Amino acid sequence: MAANRRPTLADVAREVGVSAKTVSRVLNEDGPASAQTREQVLAAVAKLGFQPNLMARNIRVGGPDTTIGLVIPDLGNPFFGAVARAIEDTVRERGLTLLMGSSADDPDRERALTDKFLARRVSILMIVPSVGADHSHLKSHRAAGLPVVFLDRPGVGLSTDSIVSSNRAGAHDGVAHLIAHGHRRIGFIGDLPVKLYTRRERLAGYRTALQEADLPYDRALVTNAHDQQGAVTATSQLLGLADPATALFAGNNIVALGIVAELARSKRKDIAVVAFDDVPLAEALEPALTVVAQDPEEIGRTAAATALARLDGDRSRARTITVPTRLIVRGSGEHPAPALQEG
């Protein structure tokens, strides 16, 4: 069974005995058409199962394609899934479709994806920048009117809109919560790589909170993990120090899973925990997990709205929009520090 050719405008026109342009007119509701021809054309379209070739149309019209290119680190990460959903919800009514790819936080893969998207003449480009990626090659595109938005982290080498969480303030609030409950030995388990923007910002918030409380910054309390298992290891390491941590701050959702899993395994209910980014079932844990919740929906919505405004001609300065985080106190951060019992 040979892959027979899809019907074209010309096929429909021939079927009706009319010119291709007339068919085009009917389908695009461009120009006039007699009720009679319109009906005949629509009938032929249905009969042949004709679907206009969007690529051909786009070529001729010359404008950008009705797609939006989205580069994220990992399609399977629920955080980015939520962001993508919000973007789609926002752009759908404008008729834009999502072209997605994951970079695995690899600058080369990120570049390959953006190049592909550019070759497809996307209407909008949204990128979660990988560490080490440079974006100066996008300057000319942005100058030519292509909206480019960075998500979750700022990009390098290109001045454009960025939508990020309030990482620093959020981490500060989470750590301050632990300090308020008497903790002085607070472990920090962050993202990898250590140069990652979100990790740096959250660590900065951690340090600020310590400073405000006149607590020393002890490098031995700061570590990192790039997956759940790594967070398990980091947890037992921090609890095994000569002067161990009495509380832990999780730098992201994956780390949070590792910390909680390890504390559950080792039955260390005495350790206070605050996590950056919410996780499912946080309320069902014992104690329920206190988190600094991000708002991925708001990040996605804002990114989409910003890009659409640019598409509509907004030529104002590039902005960095910070989406607030919210401390959700559920219990795990309120376990008092044992050392404070100074009877």
Next chain:
Amino acid sequence: MAANRRPTLADVAREVGVSAKTVSRVLNEDGPASAQTREQVLAAVAKLGFQPNLMARNIRVGGPDTTIGLVIPDLGNPFFGAVARAIEDTVRERGLTLLMGSSADDPDRERALTDKFLARRVSILMIVPSVGADHSHLKSHRAAGLPVVFLDRPGVGLSTDSIVSSNRAGAHDGVAHLIAHGHRRIGFIGDLPVKLYTRRERLAGYRTALQEADLPYDRALVTNAHDQQGAVTATSQLLGLADPATALFAGNNIVALGIVAELARSKRKDIAVVAFDDVPLAEALEPALTVVAQDPEEIGRTAAATALARLDGDRSRARTITVPTRLIVRGSGEHPAPALQEG
């Protein structure tokens, strides 16, 4: 600042003083080209920031576009995120890019998306079919050689490849596990709508397990929920029956979250639970949550591999491939039924 035109092949050709075809040859490594011209061309390409227009290329070449259309119910659902990731990983080396959209389980939105994808001449179409959707309009496309794959659920009106979980066997095993621990009053909280394929299959597995143990099927024990809050309500309802459930089977991951949350809130540690589909932190709960785990990665990989084989000319009969589930015993299903204490 006007949106100035992107450079074309002709622009590059003019810059070098050579024909458009020569530039095309160099870029596509088609036909011969002197080292000299090659260099000049590449230099001009870099200088102008030329990127070939993939749509124009596709039109001329006539084949399908190097995209794969993927329709899922919800971009934010981690299960489908994992499926999408596996698909992307499998097709990436073939140079295919993901075109994604969410249907919200609405047949009309599903149809609008597939039509868009068809208009873009995708190489492959993958669909998680919505309840009530009909797919006979895809017959001609499939006959013309377009690989169409249904994910998670079979489609209606079209005979083509489907990749599904072993819903029935998995649910059976989970319920049998509860029965083996003495439970006779096992509540079932399923998906909505009730006609959803996965719900029907899982309920069938539940019934089979009951039958095998000569337990009656009590409709009062079967309910449903379409979100976490609904599952909370359903849980308290099943536990409030005159002859209440002593164990619960969750029909999906969202329901599992609701059940666990409600049992934690009401401190009902005496209730045994098994959930269909794994959830994060299942091990950290008390008791740890026993689940019938699906394998979204394998579903995605299999779907992609099947579609690629079709693309390579496999014309064998449409297959339904069942990806096994796996019972992961963690404790929550082993709580003994109180009624069984018969001195």
Next chain:
DNA sequence: TTGAAAGCGCTAACAG
């Protein structure tokens, strides 16, 4: 109200 011709950016087919 309709059609013919030209052309979008690219490549196939054939020259040279």
Next chain:
DNA sequence: CTGTTAGCGCTTTCAA
């Protein structure tokens, strides 16, 4: 090794 011509499927422009 390189160029010319034609044409992919569609829309724009102009004319009827």
